Amino acid sequence: MTKHEQSLSRLGATDVTASPKASDKLLPTCLSERRSIPPKLLTEPGPNAEDLKTMLDAACRSPDHGALRPWRFITIEGDARGQLGEVFASARKERDPDATTRELEAERRKPLRAPLVIAVGASVTHDHPSVREIDQVLSAGCAAHAILIAAQVLGYGGIWLTGSNCHDPNVKRALGLRSEDSIVGYLYLGTPLKEPPVRERPNADHLRISWSLSESTATF
Numbered sequence: 001m002t003k004h005e006q007s008l009s010r011l012g013a014t015d016v017t018a019s020p021k022a023s024d025k026l027l028p029t030c031l032s033e034r035r036s037i038p039p040k041l042l043t044e045p046g047p048n049a050e051d052l053k054t055m056l057d058a059a060c061r062s063p064d065h066g067a068l069r070p071w072r073f074i075t076i077e078g079d080a081r082g083q084l085g086e087v088f089a090s091a092r093k094e095r096d097p098d099a100t101t102r103e104l105e106a107e108r109r110k111p112l113r114a115p116l117v118i119a120v121g122a123s124v125t126h127d128h129p130s131v132r133e134i135d136q137v138l139s140a141g142c143a144a145h146a147i148l149i150a151a152q153v154l155g156y157g158g159i160w161l162t163g164s165n166c167h168d169p170n171v172k173r174a175l176g177l178r179s180e181d182s183i184v185g186y187l188y189l190g191t192p193l194k195e196p197p198v199r200e201r202p203n204a205d206h207l208r209i210s211w212s213l214s215e216s217t218a219t220f
């Protein structure tokens with residue numbers, strides 16, 4: 001087995017020697033066919049306990065400057081989703097006393113749009129001598145991405161949503177975070193009802209320049 005095949009094998013590819021292009025399967029499943037599933041196309045069942053653990057273990061392999069482990073995973077399922085909706089509605093009312101009944105009701109319904117919601121937090125170490133806060137928040141973003149990828153590999157679908165409920169100190173407190181922590185997003189996870197419409201993807205060549213000090217004259 002070549003070193004490359006050994007590496008693929010460790011990644012879980014079965015019988016990598018039988019297919020010299022095992023990466024042809026792995027890469028699409030994990031990354032190049034990754035896509036979000038909008039909440040209206042998510043249904044039961046959500047990830048079971050074993051799959052959820054697999055997804056969170058994957059997140060814990062995220063790049064992590066200084067091994068600070070800033071990630072926090074707050075899982076919200078079943079009736080707790082309704083309770084989170086109440087938290088969203090009351091936070092909205094406090095932020096925006098003029099919010100209409102309809103707007104508050106929309107806040108209440110948000111967490112009910114998928115069987116499982118994971119609030120991904122970054123519990124940031126401030127004033128670290130070498131690891132900037134942005135590195136820690138980015139690491140939590142990587143963790144969120146890993147969860148979505150793992151979910152897709154396991155046959156689930158999901159989407160990463162943000163908005164004011166990521167920044168509201170009352171919501172953070174209710175979720176067990178400090179007001180100085182970040183919520184990088186809410187991952188809505190479930191089983192896809194059907195394939196969502198195809199979305200056009202950029203050509204990476206259009207986003208790349210090959211740079212060197214002496215040769216590159218290209219700009220974006």
Ligand SMILES: Cc1cc2nc3c(=O)[nH]c(=O)nc-3n(C[C@H](O)[C@H](O)[C@H](O)COP(=O)(O)O)c2cc1C
Pocket residue numbers: 034035036037159160161162163184185199
């Ligand atoms: C940090 C972050 C925040 C996002 N917040 C929202 C959001 O609040 N609402 C939304 O419709 N999409 C949001 N998105 C985009 C969706 O998660 C998703 O990427 C988008 O619908 C495109 O689908 P795709 O992932 O299949 O390309 C966010 C993405 C990221 C990375």
